[in-house]
Amino acid sequence: MSSNASKAFKNPVVNWIEYRLPIFSFVDNSLGSQYPTPKNLNYFWNFGSLAGITLGIMIVSGIVLAMHYTAHVDHAFDSVERIMRDVNYGWLIRYIHMNGASMFFIVIYIHMFRGLYYGSYHAPREILWMLGVLILLAMMATAFMGYVLPWGQMSFWGATVITNLFSAIPIVGDDIVTLLWGGFSVDNPTLSRFFSLHYLMPFVIVGLVVLHIWALHVHGSNNPIGIDAKTDQDTIGFHPYYTAKDLFGFGAFMTFFMFFVFFAPNFFGEPDNYIEADSLVTPAHIVPEWYFLPFYAILRAFTADFFLYAFTPISWIMSAKLAGVLAMFASILLLLGMPWLDGSKVKSSQFRPLFRMFYWLFFVNCIVLGIVGGKPAEGVWIYIGQATTTYYFAHLLFIVPLISRLERPAAPPDSISAAVTAKAKKVSLDRFNPAEPAMAPGE
Amino acid sequence: MSDTAKPLGDAEIDDKSKRDFLFTTTGTVAAVGAAAAAWPFIHQMNPAADTLALSSTEVDLGPIEEGQSITVVWRGKPVFIRHRTSTEIKSAREDDKKVLPDNETDAERVKNPQWLIMVGVCTHLGCIPLGNKGGENKGEYGGWFCPCHGSHYDTSGRIRRGPAPTNLAIPEYTFVSDTRVKIG
Secondary structure (H helix, E strand, O other), rough: OOHHHHOOOOOHHHHHHHOOOHHHHHHHHHHHEEEEOOOOOHHHHHHHHHHHHHHHHHHHHHHHHHOOOOOOOOOOHHHHHHHHHOOOOHHHHHHHHHHHHHHHHHHHHHHHHHHHHHOOOEEEEEEEEHHHHHHHHHHHHHHHHHHHOEHHHHHHHHHHHHHHHHHOOOOOHHHHHHHOOOOOOOOHHHHHHHHHHHHHHHHHHHHHHHHHHHHHHHHHHOOEEEEEEOOOEEEEHHHHHHHHHHHHHHHHHHHHHHHHHOOOOOOOHHHHHOOOOOOOOOOOOOOOOOHHHHHHHHHHHHHOOOOOHOOHHHHHOHEEEHHHHHHHHHHHHHHHHHHHHHHOOOOHHOOHHHHHHHHHHHHHHHHHHHHOOOOOOOOHHHHHHHHHHHHHHHHHHHHHHHHHOOOOOOOOOOOOHHHHHHHHHEEEEEEEEOOOOOOOOOO | OOOOOOOOOOHHHHHHHHHHHHHHHHHHHHHHHHHHHHHHHHHOOOOOOOHHHHOOOOEEEEOOOOOOEEEEEOOOEEEEEOOOHHHHHHHHHHHHHOOOOOOOOOOHOOOOOOOHHHEEEHHOOOOOEEOOOOEEEEEEEEEEEEOOOEEEEEOOOOEEEEEOOOOOOOEEEEEEOOEEEOOO
């Protein structure tokens, strides 16, 4: 934009700085009045900024916790208990950090399902979407390592089970596990390196977020009807319209977040993690944190008699254990391919009734996978887990590619502005003639 | 090339192959150098010398009655030592003929049939199977049962049912005397 250079601010100090480092126009172009944003965004578009805010809350609370935490197997558990009991407001900061992780995943999962519903991954936003998937992976690694740090029973056994996944890799698997552990079991070297990496990863996420926002600003936000903004009529400045809307969403989100921090701080946690790690006693039922449960269900679905394994070439080349591990990673990595798996010319599900139906089926399927992941692997849960795992992959690999190429979507409106105006007209008509049925053109 | 006004001389063609050679060799040396520089930063994650030094444990078998098991710690992992009963030895040997997920005879898994010594870590994802203490679930084959993902091991510690791919591992051990064993 040529207006950048000539942009004049009222404040002379701002102008002086701007001339040397154009940071004010940079902010204005990124989050301010000069960033044109589709005018029809609904509340699901709040979750991007909520995710950014949550990342900030996690970094601040985490840095403060690190001032009191000791990353040693003899002291880790006690140092966390000391934070809870003795450190001034330590209980508050730890509960913010603990529940913040769950909040972060809630926000991100809504953010991603929003993208899947409105087709936000379509051209030209493929890289934006893929960066988002990478952020999810980085978040998962960070959350997993962070959960190990309090050195409770779930910390220890969660770490043991997850690091052992790598032993499924042929030939070098055991060497990789030893490399990850720095010993022959999860022990002090494992704890201290997890702490180091847990501190590093959020900044890697910040880097990815910068790229994500950069990619976002090249083509701007998608919107509920999924057609690009064409004229100034279609957009409004990010500030003050969406800063205000995001601020309102932020207030609602913080109410939700703080409810858990103050009234149900251990709602998302496992009581077993308040027992110090014991390498000789496995808890009866190891469950990962709730945000990993759907993926855990996919991991466990692959048993020797699972038809997707036993009756396919997969069983000729690898063990069921390796197949489960690969399926778990594939379930996330496949999302990278969404822009190409979905071949529809129309982005938004609003105009794709068949796709929309399967979208909701997929959504429910993910919830069921999460429920299965939290149950012991026995009885009917095994079969539900295998059925939902099958549907998860069938949806991404067959249903989406097929229906996106076969379905004839309804015609979207001509422009964002036209859609908004039509909606406004309908609202005002309904208001003035509430009882009158709409007249068909022929009457 | 042919549409350039001045035709290329032989010297220039030679120069191109020389440049390719230099480019490739320089690139190779740089890649080897980068790998060599990266290695210390990867290898530092492997077990340190003091961790490796915790190599062996000696156990007195005297107090373990027939039908009893104990758990000892070796390299941070539990090792199961079971004084097997004659029925257990018999059933383990009978199952030698069956087709097992990880075929091994009982004789291959013990030095002295009375003493079954193995690493008490489930080969699936590293949980500790139940069955080494009295009253614990021993699974369908009377040996050990892993509660995490439902693997059943028999009286020889062989995997019989469930997701674990291999039998419980046998550590290196030697009998120092009839009643003392050195693990590691």
